Amino acid sequence: MYRTDMYEGMLAETVTLHGFQGNVINAYFARPLGRGPFPGLVLVHHLPGWDEWYREATRKFAYHGHAAISPNLYFREGHGTPEDVAAKVRAAGGVSDDQAVGDIAGAMRYLRSLPYVNGRVGVFGTCSGGRHAYLAACRAPGFDAAVDCWGGRVVMTKEELTAKQPVAPVDYTADLTCPVLGLFGAEDRAPSPEQVAEHEQTLKKHGKVYEFHMYPDAGHGFFYYDRPNYRQAQAIDGWQKTFAFLEKHLAAKPAQ
């Protein structure tokens, strides 16, 4: 909890790391100044790109005490404005799940290599980033907590599977090794409340630790203050639940 007589400082900058297949990609990294130890957090950007909202969110998590990093999942697609690069990826049907998981795992390794990270790392994402966050929590061993904000296509029909997305993330649930927080809007169509219920049933079936919250009067992307689906009360509550969940699961383990 911040107090007005506290010192506060933050470092935020672009860094590079090794992602999928050892490829070098860039990432936006923010951390509080000081010795730490800080919990680590990987932020997975949404289909609209590695954009200003994700930079703000990365700094927000740093402000709340995390060493936070947002890898640029579209690094290989060339460079330009985030919108232009994201439009190119949109036209190509997104990036492959294998590549995204590899890049997210690389960001986790980057955090774990830092002397001021407390050894615990979470993953957070919204929209396609929520889907990727869940996928990484299942497929990249080592995460301690995952936050999936309205990630659609976690539950997929066979017709929706593609070469880039060959397996529905929900089908990896048996391999999930960390607690999951899910935030969803009751008016969302992707994921629909029915798909969220199916996802929840699968988590129950496999005995996983999770918290799902379905917000009434909210649709897709209700955190985005610059979009028409922004819902102030639901967003404030969602952020509070996110920070409480991460504090619970990413706090440093007591010394043995």
Add this chain to the structure above:
Amino acid sequence: MCTMIVERAEIDGSGKGTGGWFRLRQANVSYDHPFNAPLEHALNIDFVDETQGPGARVAVELSPAAARNLVATIEAVLKRAEAGGYLE
């Protein structure tokens, strides 16, 4: 969430982007999240030349009704041009 509904059309023409005029090679048509239009999903058309990088793009984001109106208008204009013997 992203619908991943996208089709690509090979085209030929010119577009004017932030860097000036460039030759158009392709139109990417999607029904997915727009960047600017105040809609959850929009009919997005990106006129691009990918050989010149991501910045060679002219973008429009339309409501479904606007997109249908545009299609009908293009067809109507082409029909008049054809009737007048102007099509090359």
